[in-house]
Amino acid sequence: MSEEYNSDNLYEQFAQVMGQTQDLVKKMEQLQAKIIAISEENVELSIENKHLRQVIKENQPQRNKDQLSVSRQNLKELYQQGFHVCSEYYGKRLEPNESCTFCLDAIFGHDQGMMK
Template identity: 65%
Template structure:
């Protein structure tokens, strides 16, 4: 009888294939668990990323709003650009050519300083 026809040999081969199949199924279950874990982590990170983007946009918008001049300061800036002092020291006087005035710039762009007690 040939090797392939021997019933014990066939049974051994069948047992070996069955074991390999069980091992393969166990490996696939482990991979499935890892994929599930990675997908959950990815979903959590995507949500966190979206939240951080939203916060960054809000922070950027607030910074942009803070840098924006009020209407009255815009008017002072235009007067200054036309060559007039807007500071309380020299208000309305003409600036010399290529002259700049720190007091005017502070009046236009300066922020309210908190008072020291």
């Protein structure tokens, strides 16, 4: 009788482990479905993000870092014509072969918004 009890107990344990395994498989399938949905959404958002970046880039004015703004180009032309464009000596004539660091900084220096 002890063998029967052990066999029954063994069968119950097996049935219990089998039920737990089936529950685990169901949870894993649910988790897999969620992972797939999140991955698909991630791909869609990545494509949309790339598209939006491209649209933004196309709608922004094209300006290279080396290219001067229109106002700085005007200052450069005045400077090349022989006039100071710096705040210190603005409008005064440059001496022949003279260069002015302040003028060059006004023309080619960093944008005011970038300086701290």
